[in-house]
Amino acid sequence: MLLARLLNPVVTTGAFDIIDADGRAHHVGKGTPTLALRLHDKAVQRDLVINPRLRFGEAYMDGRLSIDGGTMYDFLDVLCSGPENVQGVLGTIQEALGPMLRLAQQHNPLKRSRKNVAHHYDLSREFFALFLDRDMQYSCAYFPTPETSLDDAQEAKKRHIASKLLLRPGMRVLDIGCGWGGMALYLARTTGADVTGITLSTEQLAVARERAARSGLSDRVRFELRDYRLMEGTFDRIVSVGMFEHVGKPHYDAFFAKVRALLADDGVALLHAIGRSDGPGATNPWMRKYIFPGGYSPALSEVIPAVEKAGLWNTDMEILRLHYAETLRHWRERFLAHWDEAKAMYDERFCRMWELYLAGSEIAFRYQGHMVFQVQLARSAKAVPMTRDYMINAERALLHPTPVAVPQPVDNEPRRHAS
Template identity: 50%
Template sequence: MRLLSNLLTKFVQNGTLRLVAADGESHLFGGKRPGPVVTIRLHDPALHRKLFLNPELHAGEAYMNGTLTFEDGSNVGDFMYLFSLNRAGLGGHASQKLLRSVWRGLKRWHQANPIGVAAANARHHYDISTDLYRLFLDDGLNYSCAFFSDPEHDTLEDAQRNKLARITAKLRLQPGMTVAEIGSGWGSLAIHIAASTGVHVVAINVSPEQIGIARERAAEAGVADRVEFRELDYRALEGRFDRVVSVGMMEHVGIGNFDAYFSKIRDLLTDDGYAFVHCIGRMLPPGTTGPFIRKYIFPGAYVPSLSEVFASTERTALWVADMEVLRLHYYHTLRHWRARFAAHRDRAAALYDERFCRMWEYYLAAVEVGFLNGSNMVFQLLLSTRRDAVPIVRDFMLADAHAR
């Protein structure tokens, strides 16, 4: 317990952490500055050492396994909020500096995503029951950052419809055009584009579960003749398209594949076409994927810094014709997801089990505070091989978005 106490003394500066150790002894950390008061109880003495060595991984695992519990009205959301307010202090501890240096050395291996591995990583997350996702996503099954015109009053459905309309407006589609969507989820964007513009969309995905549902939804929407869903890795897609769309996909290509990703987008574009890329990013220098997220939620995933993104577009000779940064929109999206998951937790437990529910709670709480107090945001790019493929005045985006 001595090593863990040393770590927590330096870590918790904002708010207060009351820790009841496995022997029943109570320890108090922080209290110097305002913040939440959180009480946790450890039920396994091995956690004293594990939490010192790798707190970001083992705290999540202990909560999943029931060997870390909350008391005095505290919950996992409070715990992650406290963590987010003190994260800088954790990274400054000597043990964590060493751990992060190891992670940096291994990150290209962690994010290696050759074709077969990429498909397996995607299915790890997306081929669980769609009934689970229906418990917390909007009615369109959009599993990416929404756009809140009014965070206080917009419903999740409102915000996701806003997002689809804004993306479609940025594409400036005309009759007869073709669109390729890389990583199409359950098909909402492809269906919206086809229904609102009449263009033909080829949407690819490596998740059979998602593709099957997307095809059903396209038929129900009456656009099955305009949207073609293919089970395909993006590197295998052939042809040339007026627009290429990628929403929530770049995070999964792997840090060693950014150049191949942007090169593929470039090769898929017609001479006067352009691409839309929507991706989670970080406002800090390049980092690593958190160990809990990497192990249990998104294996192979990596959130790039903007310096990594633009270095790759430079190497692949793509114009960044437009960029927009969405800062708190994903926080508000996740706030809705976490509330909906909590409201339907009993149904999630019936689908899987209690351990799965705790894993999902920890994941949603962790990423929510990452967008509130951490370095995460979402960026949207328009990319082209020609400097004039995108209009030089961006007013068209807003006008078209309101029209849709």
């Protein structure tokens, strides 16, 4: 079997069988297999050789292949945990052209950006609540210890980011890609900041506004349905968590130019985003088609030139390596535990799609060079202290916060917010 012969040299840390449509077993790897990839029709054998990175996911969604003896994650773990590049072995001509095609794939004008965001983020809040933490944080958590719970790790992530922003009561903050509002509400509640959050998801906007009203923070936190390119005004701080992956390489110069234009002269920005450690690449075609159309996780060599071109200081950088792998493990386990509820909301094919998305993403962070970077930016070299001690001190203080005194307007004029 051609597929087995192609895979056999790169599967070095385990073994599995491929059961073809005629019921014949083909051994892949070394040792005694505990898993089997079962192909349910002859056409899928051809599809997996011609265009595996797209057709594998489609076949799993459609029930044309299945995993015996374990889960999808178990199979991907055996397939991808070795030192060899499985993707390189199973590449196609179309995928080899990926870096050249990505300018078109990542072209995200305003109308297309809204459509791409709606594809993923306008799924119901009840669905995301099945597997996210209590604060609905849909980005990489921060695990101080391997035993840290998902809820505590997401709270630690917000503290970690806030510690890099040097916030004071009354500061004007812009949250680009605010999700369901958790970060904006946290910053206002713990630091007394005045926060504007923007999103392109109507579902997220509705949830964020409801949460602000329930928390009594509507006077200091507002949420808008707006693209970052349409923002005006000046902000003391800018934060963006898990949004940059949707900007697209052709728009990096414009993104950082806009950050600079919106940032006060002594302002500070913090960008938290997924990246890749092995240089520029292309988005997996199945992920691009079904999960994140227009999305791309960049190499830092693609990001930093745009930062420099915008005239911004890169005042600090941190690489979070396995934190997202652990986050995705929690999400995957929670999702599988609530499979029936998700199926009732959507259908079986949708559930298989999300299982593969969560499992494949976890594998990418464990074995395939994906990571998260946090870049602190400023217009002035004097905007932040010369040493990083202030981050540690701020993070410790936020762990045991005291009530924040919020400055009030000194006259009877309504407060004016940048918009």
